[in-house]
Amino acid sequence: MPSSKGYAALDSKAQLAPFDFTRRDPGPSDIAVEILYCGVCHTDLHQARNEWGISRYPMVPGHEIVGRVTFAGSSVKKFKAGEVAAIGVLVDSCRKCAQCASGMEHFCVEGMTETYNSIDRVDSSVTRGGYSNNYVVNERYAHRIPGNLDLPAVAPLLCAGITTYSPLRHWGAGPGKKVGIVGLGGLGHLALKLAHSFGAHTVQFTTSPKKKDDAVRLGADEVAISTDVPAMKAQANSFDMILDTASAPHSLDFYTALLKRDGAMVLVGLPETPPTIGVFNLITRRASIAGSMVGGMPETQEMLDYCGKHNIAADVEVIPIQKINEAFERLLRQDVKYRFVIDMSSLKA
Amino acid sequence: MPSSKGYAALDSKAQLAPFDFTRRDPGPSDIAVEILYCGVCHTDLHQARNEWGISRYPMVPGHEIVGRVTFAGSSVKKFKAGEVAAIGVLVDSCRKCAQCASGMEHFCVEGMTETYNSIDRVDSSVTRGGYSNNYVVNERYAHRIPGNLDLPAVAPLLCAGITTYSPLRHWGAGPGKKVGIVGLGGLGHLALKLAHSFGAHTVQFTTSPKKKDDAVRLGADEVAISTDVPAMKAQANSFDMILDTASAPHSLDFYTALLKRDGAMVLVGLPETPPTIGVFNLITRRASIAGSMVGGMPETQEMLDYCGKHNIAADVEVIPIQKINEAFERLLRQDVKYRFVIDMSSLKA
Numbered sequence: 243m244p245s246s247k248g249y250a251a252l253d254s255k256a257q258l259a260p261f262d263f264t265r266r267d268p269g270p271s272d273i274a275v276e277i278l279y280c281g282v283c284h285t286d287l288h289q290a291r292n293e294w295g296i297s298r299y300p301m302v303p304g305h306e307i308v309g310r311v312t313f314a315g316s317s318v319k320k321f322k323a324g325e326v327a328a329i330g331v332l333v334d335s336c337r338k339c340a341q342c343a344s345g346m347e348h349f350c351v352e353g354m355t356e357t358y359n360s361i362d363r364v365d366s367s368v369t370r371g372g373y374s375n376n377y378v379v380n381e382r383y384a385h386r387i388p389g390n391l392d393l394p395a396v397a398p399l400l401c402a403g404i405t406t407y408s409p410l411r412h413w414g415a416g417p418g419k420k421v422g423i424v425g426l427g428g429l430g431h432l433a434l435k436l437a438h439s440f441g442a443h444t445v446q447f448t449t450s451p452k453k454k455d456d457a458v459r460l461g462a463d464e465v466a467i468s469t470d471v472p473a474m475k476a477q478a479n480s481f482d483m484i485l486d487t488a489s490a491p492h493s494l495d496f497y498t499a500l501l502k503r504d505g506a507m508v509l510v511g512l513p514e515t516p517p518t519i520g521v522f523n524l525i526t527r528r529a530s531i532a533g534s535m536v537g538g539m540p541e542t543q544e545m546l547d548y549c550g551k552h553n554i555a556a557d558v559e560v561i562p563i564q565k566i567n568e569a570f571e572r573l574l575r576q577d578v579k580y581r582f583v584i585d586m587s588s589l590k591a
Numbered sequence: 592m593p594s595s596k597g598y599a600a601l602d603s604k605a606q607l608a609p610f611d612f613t614r615r616d617p618g619p620s621d622i623a624v625e626i627l628y629c630g631v632c633h634t635d636l637h638q639a640r641n642e643w644g645i646s647r648y649p650m651v652p653g654h655e656i657v658g659r660v661t662f663a664g665s666s667v668k669k670f671k672a673g674e675v676a677a678i679g680v681l682v683d684s685c686r687k688c689a690q691c692a693s694g695m696e697h698f699c700v701e702g703m704t705e706t707y708n709s710i711d712r713v714d715s716s717v718t719r720g721g722y723s724n725n726y727v728v729n730e731r732y733a734h735r736i737p738g739n740l741d742l743p744a745v746a747p748l749l750c751a752g753i754t755t756y757s758p759l760r761h762w763g764a765g766p767g768k769k770v771g772i773v774g775l776g777g778l779g780h781l782a783l784k785l786a787h788s789f790g791a792h793t794v795q796f797t798t799s800p801k802k803k804d805d806a807v808r809l810g811a812d813e814v815a816i817s818t819d820v821p822a823m824k825a826q827a828n829s830f831d832m833i834l835d836t837a838s839a840p841h842s843l844d845f846y847t848a849l850l851k852r853d854g855a856m857v858l859v860g861l862p863e864t865p866p867t868i869g870v871f872n873l874i875t876r877r878a879s880i881a882g883s884m885v886g887g888m889p890e891t892q893e894m895l896d897y898c899g900k901h902n903i904a905a906d907v908e909v910i911p912i913q914k915i916n917e918a919f920e921r922l923l924r925q926d927v928k929y930r931f932v933i934d935m936s937s938l939k940a
Contacts, residue, residue: 518865524882533873
């Protein structure tokens, strides 16, 4: 049983603090990795504080993991000891249903095993995430990392990257298409980079004029200040797709009015309260409001390979694990450009 | 100026009563028709009572019109005097925008001219609908009627028919697809007939077990009683599309949980209050909630031709115009199988 060290929340009110635990022994199809970097996703904060009411304690968060393979089981084909590997939001699924068979493991009909706070399908333990020194995972749920990318900046691709890459691809962001991005945070800044790279005319929506220069640097062809009513009206009926990455409460109707015929507004987060929708905006342009959630294993690898080829990764602020509680507070204030990543060597400090 | 007789609401509280008015003279591209039959759509009731706050009085409702051509202008190619013609929800549009150019006149960027309660693009008069003895319309916005169909039963195809045909086609209802229909009224009963005819496995949702036999007669492969929780749970994750024709308030989340991956819930009516949506059901299956509204002129003709070929039309109760106020009350009680159609010869009585 690999002996593990990490940071855990012991209950919903507690600060994250050092925590020792064990993981299951790696089997013949598993790899074990020494974790090098782990991104800090807003989900980690929601879960540490039980804001979705499904938390299991002690909780070790973290599902944007980059590590070095320390062990590869006898059947493992994708990795050798010493190579780097990435682990994202899910680490197992039934592997038998139509979704799993088609590489859409995140929609597994039996439910995916999440990287933390899930019940492990192998030994029924509670999965513990990447705010720790190691991980054990079946090779199917681990990914190869292009050699040219900076490893700390790769970590956020495993959740924020695939969460934006997948819907942009599915809804056809590319040349000749106009794509809006709502929210300029961990997800939004990667959505901008990706949509721009795909060749779409990319518009960043923001409430904050001071974000304009950064949005342009990240790939926005236009920046629309969402409080500027005439500027917003000028964008009416023009978008093929609007990707909504904003977590703060906001009107969807405001944006569905900007869609053209057959346009889609795609939500990739769970708002705290169910939004109401103005059906008029949908029926008068055959538009839709849709949802999307991470991506399957083949598409996650495709995304990493694409990012390697096009030299795309996250803008990160690297922190030691000892600063995780402070990082959570700064995350709540949106005081990060654009993703915290924990340097896990700090665990040894 | 054609002299017209009809039934009008003089204000939002008034019963419909006899009303004389004039229509514009037909131009070279217009036809004039003697109205034979006009369907009674729930919209007529909403508008007569100003329930959407946009009513202009005196209001002559009616946008499911079947008539006989009494005059064809010198440029008219589609019709000759003596033939039958159909007129639906819209009677004009800008004819220049990309939507109009692609036969999607109902999404005209300048706004369509509705058959009643709109401003006529030719003479700026208020359009008056089909609860009357005649109509004048540009031939582009009139349709040919297959000879084999019963004329009273054709009338509802012009709104209820195209409103269901268009989304069923757009979202691919056909062999190998599972399609749910919510609501079994004027729209729902045509949606059942059409989806069944297209080869989709068709499921009628209803709160009322006593509607089961009729739903099966109309084309349902299955009938799901929406208050039967175990039966509904058994349908989870199985629908490619659910077409929502119900006007009474109801939960959308209840149905989005039944969609499979990439499934769509399509709304074709405006609920009285904006619905809230549970985003979880959307992101966990990449599903969407969409809207649709009637159809363009080419698709409306396609629908009529399809219905002729497959002998599909509405189940109707034919009434004289003198019973229109009673019909409105019965409509509110859902006491009609499945559409009232006014025999306009009764105007002469």
